[in-house]
Amino acid sequence: MAPRLLAAMHAFAFSASPPACPSAWDMPIPAVRSVIEEWRRDAPAQPSSDGGARGAMYEQAATDGQLEEEGVVQLLELLDPPASAVFADLGSGRGEALFHIAARREMTRAVGVELLRTRHERACELRQKLEARKLLRTPVSLVHGDLLDMRAHAPPSTRTTPPPGAARPRPLPAPHTSACTPPPLLPPMLPPAIDTVEPDWAVRACEQLRERLYARLRLRPREVRRVRELYDATQHAFSCRHSRRQLRVPEREMDELDHRNGYVADPHREWLELHCSTPTTYEYEITAPPAVHLMACATRVARFCRERCDEALRELAHGAGACSHLSQLLTDEDRIPPPPADAAESERGFVESMLRVYQYSRDFQLRPDDGHHDVGLLTIIPRSTSPGLQIQPEKDARGSWRAEWLDVERWMADDEAILFGGMTLARLTGIPALFHRVDVGGRVRISAPFFQRPSPGILLPATRRHDEETVDVFNAKTRAAYNDELTGAGVVVVAPHHARDYERRLAKELRSLDSVRSRRRGDASSPRLSAAETEARGRADERRERKGPRVDVRRERSGKRWGSPRSGSPAAERRADERRWERVGGREDWRG
Ligand SMILES: O=C(O)CCC(=O)C(=O)O
Numbered sequence: 137m138a139p140r141l142l143a144a145m146h147a148f149a150f151s152a153s154p155p156a157c158p159s160a161w162d163m164p165i166p167a168v169r170s171v172i173e174e175w176r177r178d179a180p181a182q183p184s185s186d187g188g189a190r191g192a193m194y195e196q197a198a199t200d201g202q203l204e205e206e207g208v209v210q211l212l213e214l215l216d217p218p219a220s221a222v223f224a225d226l227g228s229g230r231g232e233a234l235f236h237i238a239a240r241r242e243m244t245r246a247v248g249v250e251l252l253r254t255r256h257e258r259a260c261e262l263r264q265k266l267e268a269r270k271l272l273r274t275p276v277s278l279v280h281g282d283l284l285d286m287r288a289h290a291p292p293s294t295r296t297t298p299p300p301g302a303a304r305p306r307p308l309p310a311p312h313t314s315a316c317t318p319p320p321l322l323p324p325m326l327p328p329a330i331d332t333v334e335p336d337w338a339v340r341a342c343e344q345l346r347e348r349l350y351a352r353l354r355l356r357p358r359e360v361r362r363v364r365e366l367y368d369a370t371q372h373a374f375s376c377r378h379s380r381r382q383l384r385v386p387e388r389e390m391d392e393l394d395h396r397n398g399y400v401a402d403p404h405r406e407w408l409e410l411h412c413s414t415p416t417t418y419e420y421e422i423t424a425p426p427a428v429h430l431m432a433c434a435t436r437v438a439r440f441c442r443e444r445c446d447e448a449l450r451e452l453a454h455g456a457g458a459c460s461h462l463s464q465l466l467t468d469e470d471r472i473p474p475p476p477a478d479a480a481e482s483e484r485g486f487v488e489s490m491l492r493v494y495q496y497s498r499d500f501q502l503r504p505d506d507g508h509h510d511v512g513l514l515t516i517i518p519r520s521t522s523p524g525l526q527i528q529p530e531k532d533a534r535g536s537w538r539a540e541w542l543d544v545e546r547w548m549a550d551d552e553a554i555l556f557g558g559m560t561l562a563r564l565t566g567i568p569a570l571f572h573r574v575d576v577g578g579r580v581r582i583s584a585p586f587f588q589r590p591s592p593g594i595l596l597p598a599t600r601r602h603d604e605e606t607v608d609v610f611n612a613k614t615r616a617a618y619n620d621e622l623t624g625a626g627v628v629v630v631a632p633h634h635a636r637d638y639e640r641r642l643a644k645e646l647r648s649l650d651s652v653r654s655r656r657r658g659d660a661s662s663p664r665l666s667a668a669e670t671e672a673r674g675r676a677d678e679r680r681e682r683k684g685p686r687v688d689v690r691r692e693r694s695g696k697r698w699g700s701p702r703s704g705s706p707a708a709e710r711r712a713d714e715r716r717w718e719r720v721g722g723r724e725d726w727r728g
């Protein structure tokens with residue numbers, strides 16, 4: 137018997153009165169059988185073993201014992217799972233039993249966990265065939281991983297202890313405790329965390345990214361300590377008036393979203409922004425010890441986040457399923473001259489990349505249009521001080537993204553980080569950007585997302601949905617759109633009656649881009665473009681001017697709210713906001 141376990145224990149949740157289930161026999165079962173038969177005939181001749189030493193043992197022990205269809209029927213009769221149940225097959229092999237169940241019963245979800253990659257991949261193929269013919273009544277998630285590694289199925293443990301002597305002015309709020317919302321009864325089936333000390337971590341992370349739109353990473357111990365130090369330093373510096381003043385983004389740079397460095401206030405969220413390759417031009421000398429310490433901590437965290445993103449990007453560009461567009465972008469980034477001596481980092485390329493360190497107040501309110509896709513290539517977010525990050529990572533049986541928020545941080549251990557793609561990555565590789573938002577649930581929260589973003593002058597290729605354009609123009613287009621006018625592929629889709637409005641917003645963004653460009657051209661310390669890049673930029677600009685903006689007009693209105701205004705606050709408003717922040721807290725710029 138294969139080491140298969142049909143988990144009926146904790147994996148089921150029964151509602152008080154199970155809803156009546158339709159008969160198991162009115163389903164298109166013959167169609168399911170014929171799809172499975174056809175898929176069996178397509179089997180590769182020699183399935184190879186994988187999953188490491190444990191995988192080899194398992195392969196030997198597994199006798200390929202299938203739970204036959206008859207057994208599935210008996211099992212369903214015995215368990216009679218209600219529609220609210222989640223069905224888990226731990227050791228799901230090629231998934232046949234799981235699919236028979238998902239085709240017969242309507243449940244919240246069916247999850248299969250399989251250690252052997254070849255079997256998992258076969259199960260994914262079968263799922264695709266069954267989903268394409270809409271034969272599954274229950275959405276099926278397939279996880280490739282080792283059950284023994286799935287520690288995140290337990291709620292996270294306590295925080296790491298700070299290093300001896302570390303400054304801690306006030307204790308941070310207890311991490312990941314929930315005063316208002318009780319933790320969900322059932323832990324979601326997250327993929328296993330990938331240990332970044334493993335040499336093949338990037339390969340595995342990119343597999344997860346392709347399949348789930350995010351990857352769970354386990355950081356190295358030293359990195360976990362650095363994140364902790366950063367959170368403590370943030371709390372300290374943000375509560376010091378001198379530090380805030382010294383770190384503040386100079387007024388003239390406030391609108392230079394892709395270059396500015398420093399502290400920004402908002403009534404319910406304040407943050408430090410560090411564009412690692414941009415020279416820092418603060419109005420005051422940074423001398424306040426909490427500010428100096430915060431900059432040092434932020435630079436260290438940004439550095440290791442950038443290293444992880446670089447490794448993942450190289451894998452996406454050159455590894456399995458290599459992407460030539462991305463590989464070209466990496467080559468172009470390598471040609472960008474090294475940053476000036478006063479930049480926070482000396483690494484060349486990725487000029488726009490940045491670390492943001494947010495401190496959300498407990499009054500930070502979730503708004504209906506907060507869900508968004510990040511603009512850049514990759515985002516990496518170490519677990520914050522209190523759970524709040526929510527993601528929409530799953531497709532339903534019809535292949536559309538499910539409008540269900542997963543409180544992913546609640547299930548991340550304190551040494552973990554989440555990695556996911558933004559709209560530029562989607563534009564280059566076809567891996568959709570992850571839709572996400574933050575709900576602090578009435579608790580103070582400090583987080584430090586790092587955004588790996590390409591340099592503004594790099595040329596992005598023309599694709600089916602996009603013209604050839606430079607990164608800064610692509611960014612201006614997405615910035616001009618409201619969150620609900622953007623798709624995970626970075627395409628702007630506006631309602632017909634908002635097309636003119638969008639063009640006005642875009643024209644404003646492009647004007648501001650032009651003024652930033654001419655200011656930068658006059659600024660000798662900004663990263664210079666090579667002659668070829670300048671010429672390519674010029675060509676793309678000319679084309680844009682000739683053809684006007686490319687906008688897809690949405691034919692039908694979705695149920696979402698249209699055109700919620702983004703507050704691009706003028707200087708006076710900003711100053712008023714800052715004064716308000718002095719009392720309790722200015723500015724809205726949500727998309728990283
Ligand atoms: O605070 C976080 O964890 C994420 C914030 C975010 O999504 C962003 O700035 O784009």
Ligand SMILES: [Fe+2]
Nearest residue numbers: 509510727728
């Ligand atoms: Fe984001």
